[in-house]
Amino acid sequence: MDAFYASIELRDHPEYAGKPLVVGRPESRGVVSAASYEARKYGIHSAMSSVKARKLCPDVIFIPGRMEVYKEVSKQIHAIFREYTDIIEPLSLDEAFLDVTENKKNIELATDIAKDIKRQIKENLKLTASAGVSYNKFLAKIASDYRKPDGLYVIHPDKAIKFIASLPIELFWGV
Template identity: 70%
Template sequence: MLKRKIIHIDMDAFYASVEQRDNPELRGKPVAVGHAEERGVVAAASYEARKYGVRSAMSSIRAKKLCPNLIFVPGRMGTYKEISRSIHSIFHDYTDIIEPLSLDEAFLDVTENKKGIELAVDIAREIKTRIRQELNLVASAGISYNKFLAKIASDHRKPNGLCTIHPNQALDFIARLPIESFWGVGPVTAKKMHSLGIHNGELLRACSPDMLNRHFGKAGKLYYDFSHGIDNRPVEAVHIRKSIGCERTLEKDISKQSSVIIELYHVTKELIARLERNEFTGNTLTLKIKFHDFNQITRSITQAQKLTSLEVVLPLAKKLLKEVDFENHPIRLIGLSVSNPIEEQNDKTTIWEQLSFEFSDW
């Protein structure tokens, strides 16, 4: 069977790098995109900041403790989107089979490319060079025969990385890969795998499908396939929006029921407005709660009717909220999304739109 030629392009510290590019005084200094206020959150961090342990989604207070000299700059989402369009314009010179994952990250299928270049690594090298020359930014690229390995390859030598995982090298590469580096393995799953004695790809590959399914449900098959270098997901050039969500980061952690209900009402109103603007309908409502300690949970409910009005959605949101113990765990963030589970069977992506005051100018 023909092996696909997949490239994963990932811009290095994209938002922070744009700010450093546009403001010479920031170059070489630890920079965080976001706000330094007590309730602020780091949206992106430069590599100089990452050396201190600063990461995206970290609270601004913790980031400043780790890096006292950290410089905060407000985000400019309009600028980032414009640059992202320029990056994708470069991509389209080589292929139209492009699957964006975010503004700064995408998969490209270059098995058959517009320029007739035989080696995918040569295409990746050209793209990196053009991004540097035309936009004065740096990207990392990973090349392999499937999306999982291309993604792993792009992370392998960041920043400014270029890495190819050849089919003949894949199994050896995966065997040495820490379990935390596997796609879909977050901190909770990694901890569970460690408890089962699974610390790398070699140990994961030794597990049977039944054992993985028993401990990890449907994700077990995915982990099994990845450990064997298997990922049959195509690069999807067209994405249909399958859900719409919004979330609000609160100015203070709250645990009083009346206060939580008021915030839930405001988020629900914004969700309905977004549904109307996008002419989107769905019948599954998902509540997202982030607690004061940054732990996060979601709760969902599916109805036969479409969820399009405040009168329908708000009672369901309150019903989901009853399943959440917030009296003993103050709430930091509340989010809601509406999705269509039938369309989502092959794609579990939820698009969240930030409503917190920190990024109101985005």
């Protein structure tokens, strides 16, 4: 998902559309849980101190987190995933690996499944998702982050080595 907590808050609070928004507390010991893409333009990111976020963008809007809402939306997303496969490995509330090699809808291409899942999330939940398609989890994760927000990127087996060689090490998952 794209800026999951922040995107839910923007969906539920349209008055903040286009403004830098942070999910977190603005207190001196507060931490950014999620930052909208508008806030990210100022260099704000998750796990940053709220004080630093405010220094980077004095107009940033802080909204307290609503974990129960995020968990409920996550359940709705996973219900969409289960329409395609039961082989789901969650990474967090907003990320999961799906093995769609054999899928419930008998869709031939994983790319078409990713497009359909993205469409359903947008239509049903009013949120954008990014997807990565590849033949292993490491590459799929890198691909999912490569064209955010609302992206879809495929790393074909024939092009994987060349693609990975072109990336700075900071883009490697876990580094």
